[in-house]
Amino acid sequence: QARLVESGGGLVQVGGSLRLSCAASGRTFMTYDMAWFRQAPGKERAFVAVIQSNWDGGRKNYADSVKGRFTISRDNDKNMVYLQMNNLKPDDTAVYYCAADRAHSFSDSELDYDYWGQGTQVTVSS
Secondary structure, eight states, rough: OOOOEEEOOEEEEETTEEEEEEESSSSTTTGSSEEEEEEOOOOOOOEEEOOOOOGGGGGEEOOOTTTTTTEEEEEEETTTTEEEEESSSSOOOOOEEEEETTOOOOSGGGGGGGEEEEOEEEEEEO
């Protein structure tokens, strides 16, 4: 079982950067696909990025809206997942959630994720 705790959110101006962190507990963390989702006010939770476990090749996938601006990474030695966010826009304002998938689905659907963090708020001001 994995427990996920996000940090690193905050208030940033348009064009700025933030790095979100997700600390995972549990010995099997390194075998899970890990992802970031976000939920903006009044909207459904949406996929941001996913990274496979190293055993499966460590592939990454991004939502079109963040490609070229966001980078997902993981450090299995530290049980950490990161989301580096650059050139932030007002539309990036949301609560960002870390999620873990035991089944290695490499999925962009929240339905495939088994464990979730509590979320961290990111606000981009114009």
